[in-house]
Amino acid sequence: MKTLLKLTTANIKMYFRDKSALFFTLFFPFIVIAIFGVLDFAKFSTSKIGIVYDESTKQYADGVKEALSNIGDQYKIEEGSLEDEKQALTDDDRLLVLEFTPNGEDRKVNVKAYLNKGNEQAAQATFLVVQKILADFELSILQVQPMFNIDSEVINVFELRNIDYMVPGVVAMSLMQGGLFGVIGTIVDYREKGILKRLFATPLSKSNFLISQILSRLVVSIIQVLILLVTSYVIFKIKIVGSLVLVAFLAILGSLTFLSLGFAISGIAKTSESARAIIMPVQMILMFTSGVYFSREVLPTWLYDITAYTPLTYLSDGLRDVMTRGYGLLDDTVKTATIGISVWLIIFIILAIRSFKWEKK
Amino acid sequence: MLSFDVIWNKMNKQKPIITVKNLSKKYNGLQAVNSVTFEVFENEIFGILGPNGAGKTTTIEMIEGIREIDIGDIEIDGIDVDKNPDKAKELLGIQLQDSEYFDHLNLCEILDLFGQFYSRKVDPKDILDKVELSSKGKSLVKQLSGGQKQRLSIALSLVNDPKILFLDEPTTGLDPQARRHMWDLIERLRKEHRTIILTTHYMEEAEILCDRVAVMDEGKILTIDTPDNLINELLKKGFKKEIKIKEANLEDVFLDLTGKKLRD
Numbered sequence: 254m255k256t257l258l259k260l261t262t263a264n265i266k267m268y269f270r271d272k273s274a275l276f277f278t279l280f281f282p283f284i285v286i287a288i289f290g291v292l293d294f295a296k297f298s299t300s301k302i303g304i305v306y307d308e309s310t311k312q313y314a315d316g317v318k319e320a321l322s323n324i325g326d327q328y329k330i331e332e333g334s335l336e337d338e339k340q341a342l343t344d345d346d347r348l349l350v351l352e353f354t355p356n357g358e359d360r361k362v363n364v365k366a367y368l369n370k371g372n373e374q375a376a377q378a379t380f381l382v383v384q385k386i387l388a389d390f391e392l393s394i395l396q397v398q399p400m401f402n403i404d405s406e407v408i409n410v411f412e413l414r415n416i417d418y419m420v421p422g423v424v425a426m427s428l429m430q431g432g433l434f435g436v437i438g439t440i441v442d443y444r445e446k447g448i449l450k451r452l453f454a455t456p457l458s459k460s461n462f463l464i465s466q467i468l469s470r471l472v473v474s475i476i477q478v479l480i481l482l483v484t485s486y487v488i489f490k491i492k493i494v495g496s497l498v499l500v501a502f503l504a505i506l507g508s509l510t511f512l513s514l515g516f517a518i519s520g521i522a523k524t525s526e527s528a529r530a531i532i533m534p535v536q537m538i539l540m541f542t543s544g545v546y547f548s549r550e551v552l553p554t555w556l557y558d559i560t561a562y563t564p565l566t567y568l569s570d571g572l573r574d575v576m577t578r579g580y581g582l583l584d585d586t587v588k589t590a591t592i593g594i595s596v597w598l599i600i601f602i603i604l605a606i607r608s609f610k611w612e613k614k
Numbered sequence: 615m616l617s618f619d620v621i622w623n624k625m626n627k628q629k630p631i632i633t634v635k636n637l638s639k640k641y642n643g644l645q646a647v648n649s650v651t652f653e654v655f656e657n658e659i660f661g662i663l664g665p666n667g668a669g670k671t672t673t674i675e676m677i678e679g680i681r682e683i684d685i686g687d688i689e690i691d692g693i694d695v696d697k698n699p700d701k702a703k704e705l706l707g708i709q710l711q712d713s714e715y716f717d718h719l720n721l722c723e724i725l726d727l728f729g730q731f732y733s734r735k736v737d738p739k740d741i742l743d744k745v746e747l748s749s750k751g752k753s754l755v756k757q758l759s760g761g762q763k764q765r766l767s768i769a770l771s772l773v774n775d776p777k778i779l780f781l782d783e784p785t786t787g788l789d790p791q792a793r794r795h796m797w798d799l800i801e802r803l804r805k806e807h808r809t810i811i812l813t814t815h816y817m818e819e820a821e822i823l824c825d826r827v828a829v830m831d832e833g834k835i836l837t838i839d840t841p842d843n844l845i846n847e848l849l850k851k852g853f854k855k856e857i858k859i860k861e862a863n864l865e866d867v868f869l870d871l872t873g874k875k876l877r878d
Contacts, residue, residue, distance in 0.1 A: 259730045263719065270718035446714035451770075454680050454708040455731040456700045 257461050257468075264469035268435075277434065278477055282427040283484060289423075289546065290416045290489045301329045302379065303338035303350035310353035313362050313390070317351065320386040328379070342367055349376045351383060416489045421576045422545035424478055425569035428504060429539065431474045432511025433518070433532050436466065440519035441528045444610070463609075467512055474508040475501075494579035499587070500572060506594050507568040513601035514564070520608025539565040544573075567593035628655040631778060631809050632677065637686035638833075639672050646672045648833035649686070654778075659800065659810045661824035663817070669833040670813045671711065674780055677811075679703050691777065704732060707776030707808075709767045711783050715755045721766060722751040725773055732774035745769045745799060746876075761792030761876070768799065779803060779810045785819060790865055795876045797823060 268274060302321065306314035321328045331338070331347070338350045350367040364387065368376035392399050443449045452462060482500075485491045493500070518535075522528035542549065542556060543565035549557055560566055571590025574580040580587045632654035639647040647669040654660045662670045675681040677688050679699035688695040695702045715724055725738035742748045745765040750758065758766060764784055771779055781800065785793045793816075800823055804810055814820055820827050821841045828838040837844065 256730050259727060263716075263723065263727050266723075267716055267718040447710060447712065448715060450680065451708075451710055451713045451715075452731075454678055454703065454706075454710065455728060456703045456733075457731040458700075 256457065257465055260457075260461065260465035261468045261472075264465055265472055268469065268473055274435070274438070278427065278431050278473065279480060282423050282430075282477070282481055285426075286416070286420060286423050286481065286485055286489070289419050290485075300327055300375070300379075301331050301341075301347050303331045303333060303341060303347045304353070305333065305335045305338050305350065306353040307355070309355045310362055313364075314351075314353045316390055317383060317386055320389075321382070324382065339367060342369060345369065345371055348372060349379050349383075416485070417491050417577050418548075418573065419546065420481065420485045420489075420491050421572035422543075422569040424481055424504065425507060425543075425565055425572055426540055426545045427477055427481065428474055428508045428568065429511045429536060429565055431470060431477060432508060432513075432515045433536055434515075435470050435473070436512055436515030437519045437522065437528045437532060438525070439466070440516065441522055441525045444519075445525060463516070466516075467509070470512050471505065471508055474504070478504050491576075493576045495575035495577075496579075496581065499575045499582060502582075503568065503571050503575065503587075503591070503594070506591065506598065507564070507572075510564050510568075510594050510598040510601060513598060513605045516605035517601050517608055520605060520610055539563055542566075543569055545569050562593065564594055564597040567591075567597070628658070630654065631656045631691055632811070633687075633689045634673075634677065635687045637673065637676060637683065637688065639669075639676060639681070639684045641672075645833050647676070650830075650833070650835050652828055652835060652838055654809060654811060655826075656809055657804065657807055658825040659804055659812055659823050661820040661827035662811065662813045662830060663815075663820055663827050664830035668830040670830055671782060673830070674782060674811065674813065678706060678708050678780060704734070704774065705777050707771035707774065707779040709771040709779070709781050709784060711786075713767060715766070715770070717754065717756065720752045720754055721747060721769075724755070724766075725769060728770050729773040734774050736773055736775050738773075741769045741772050744772065744802075759877075761788050761795065764788060764792070764796065765799070768796075768803075772803075777808060779808050781810060781812045783813055783815065785814065785816065789877065790869055791872070791874060791876050793819070794869075794874060 304314050304318060318330050321330060331341070333341070335350075335352055338347060338352075341347045342350050347367075348369050352363075352365045352367070354363045354365070355361075356363050364383075366380050366383070368380060389399075440449070443452075453459075478501075482491075482493070486493065518528060518531050522531055540546075542552060542560040543563050544560075545565065549560055549566070552560060567590040571587050571594070574584070574586045574590070582588065582591065630653040634650060634652050637647055637650045638645070650669075650673055662674065664670050672681065676683050677690070677695065679695050679702050683696050690702045691705055693702045693705070716727075719727065721742065722738045725741055729735040729738065739748065739751065742751055745768055747762060747765055747769060750762065755763065755766065764787075768781070768784065771781075784800070785796050788796060797819065800810060800812070812820070812824060824841060826838060826840050827844070829836045829844075839847075
């Protein structure tokens, strides 16, 4: 027991003295969060509305402009000639262009809308708002009392911001990296340097060695998750709705799973080069197909269906549902995630035990 | 021959501390060790010599309990290695060929950690003193020279104050000064009533250090005797060196020019 404790603390000590490992496990995930946290993906698409009018239609155009700006500052209005505005639309710099032209007869006005095909839904929605404004306008000019009193309110149940979505994913990702890089790096390195063989020449038992490796990695992972959550909470004010105990439970379960995968790969890989050749694709594929940075909804159906079963999908979905939606262990998605991770854990433990070797041969 | 051995041993009150009987080991169809039998006596320096691939390291590693035994028995101080490897490991100090150590622990910490694996434990400072590394207690392994690394590896084999020491090519890669220094250290360790099993590719080293040597080739032991007896037997067969030996050799010149002081 004392041996186990001593070896575990020595492992942790070595870990914290290894500057590059420290950077990759503690600061890299945080940098990822920081970058994604300050990015605003909504800015990818423009929300500018171009308005084209002449002297005779100016009052109507002004009315629409005023009504739009009364709604809120999400609508940015630009004015110009039809030619310029249409060009801006083609250049993806306008969501919508409205052209006000006199009809010729009476006081009628033609309003023509040009919509940005690249962001058609948002353009259509904005156009509906414009139509509503015009209808109100018409009613007030005709001095007719509207029959329906229409009102709407936007209710976003989870109010899931980008960063709220990201953090659980990055937590899952860093648990994966901790397991893979941490264990494989250490074990393969020890084996190549003959340290494993030297340890085996002492009365130290294999179980003490393996348990101390797992314990020390687990401690590091927990510290890592804490740093991630606390900094995200302080800097980005992320919401953690669900139980922290459940978050810790899933994090430990996930960490154990990836540690076992790490041991399994370090048994299979003969050198650190071949280990890297195995880990890189594994972690790249998992990282981009398991809903860490973005939802899996964007994946083609076949890939979407397959990636539902990856350990990283289970872990990031489980953590996300607990953290952002406050789901409990008995809620379907968290239950599925827990069972899914546990199944992987068992598979990886069996693989790890079968493949683990003290020596190069 | 055997009866002579027995009488000679009794006369010298030499008691076997390691007994190896009919030891064999096969790797992928290759007979690495082929029915090897020998004894190592208490407090002697026993050399195992032989070309690369002769089966020296495999034999030693089976005695050390880190390699499975195919056929045969090994007893260390009355303990069956195959049945009680952990108990046997408690008695042994092991220095492996080109083994490296943790990058991020200093020497004291490494010695302290290794000591933790044994029930008997020596103060890291005393061990560092013994191998003349006391000023390096807070250094990392990468800051050591080749000779210092070898001495660290000897130091690590001493953490449990072992009765029996295994030194696998402890002087390979060392400069003449460091090698001589290592010889002194090995002599000192033997004076502390330890039994030392040594492998080396340097015959003069074996001649100077070893009480008895076993010469191995192709998995078998060709002969076991004191270096003197082996040399005399060869001479008796009428062996003559073709070149007349000079009173000094190039190594003597080298040491005369550069001094015997240890360089680290």
